[in-house]
Amino acid sequence: MAAQINPSILSADFSRLAEEARAVEGADWLHVDVMDNHFVPNLTLGVPVVEALSRATDIPLDCHLMIEDADRWAPQYVEAGAGSVTFHAEAAAAPVRTAREIRAKGARASMALKPATPIEPYEDLLPELDMLLIMTVEPGFGGQAFLDIMLPKIRRTRELISKHGLEMWLQVDGGVSASTIERCAEAGADVFVAGSAVYGTDDPAAAVRMLRSQATEATATAAWACNH
Numbered sequence: 001m002a003a004q005i006n007p008s009i010l011s012a013d014f015s016r017l018a019e020e021a022r023a024v025e026g027a028d029w030l031h032v033d034v035m036d037n038h039f040v041p042n043l044t045l046g047v048p049v050v051e052a053l054s055r056a057t058d059i060p061l062d063c064h065l066m067i068e069d070a071d072r073w074a075p076q077y078v079e080a081g082a083g084s085v086t087f088h089a090e091a092a093a094a095p096v097r098t099a100r101e102i103r104a105k106g107a108r109a110s111m112a113l114k115p116a117t118p119i120e121p122y123e124d125l126l127p128e129l130d131m132l133l134i135m136t137v138e139p140g141f142g143g144q145a146f147l148d149i150m151l152p153k154i155r156r157t158r159e160l161i162s163k164h165g166l167e168m169w170l171q172v173d174g175g176v177s178a179s180t181i182e183r184c185a186e187a188g189a190d191v192f193v194a195g196s197a198v199y200g201t202d203d204p205a206a207a208v209r210m211l212r213s214q215a216t217e218a219t220a221t222a223a224w225a226c227n228h
């Protein structure tokens with residue numbers, strides 16, 4: 001499968017969100033950063049904006065909830081039109097129940113880990129998930145530098161996915177650009193969130209195509225993909 005590129009609207013012009021969604025035609029998913037100013041020190045958007053975005057674009061919505069009380073809110077984002085809902089392990093009291101509710105409502109269930117949260121305690125939960133998101137910056141803001149100290153965690157997570165024979169996706173988010181995407185792909189990521197590397201360019205759709213081709217090429221020679 002070709003690498004998937006999910007532009008993050010955190011780096012888009014919020015006064016023209018519908019147009020900005022259309023500007024990345026060809027993207028696999030539109031990554032929607034929901035922040036509540038409690039789980040992270042930033043405030044973005046909520047359910048009504050996700051409902052409006054789902055009417056404005058045919059690109060499926062990949063909602064990343066950087067909010068407290070994720071168990072309560074996650075199902076509401078499926079109802080709002082998200083095709084994939086990611087909650088944070090650090091914000092979910094009942095991650096298995098929440099993942100099952102997301103799936104039961106018809107969306108892909110995903111869980112995110114902040115940089116200091118290890119994957120190992122969550123190994124037994126992986127079959128409950130369609131995607132695992134490894135944050136490669138501290139969540140809260142776009143435009144931060146990629147944390148390459150996360151590469152070993154990406155590798156270990158890919159090994160766990162292979163060990164359990166799972167088809168789940170492995171997403172990375174934060175500082176993903178032309179100069180970091182290949183390292184992420186080689187380590188085992190197959191879904192890439194990119195904010196400034198897409199919306200910070202004159203041609204966001206071309207940036208998506210370029211990043212996808214770089215990541216797909218790096219994956220083709222990666223040991224994890226060759227042994228798959």
Ligand SMILES: O=C(CO)[C@H](O)[C@H](O)COP(=O)(O)O
Nearest residue numbers: 139140142143174175195196
């Ligand atoms: O979740 C996020 C921040 O918490 C954003 O999706 C992420 O930072 C994207 O921006 P960039 O690609 O510019 O780093």
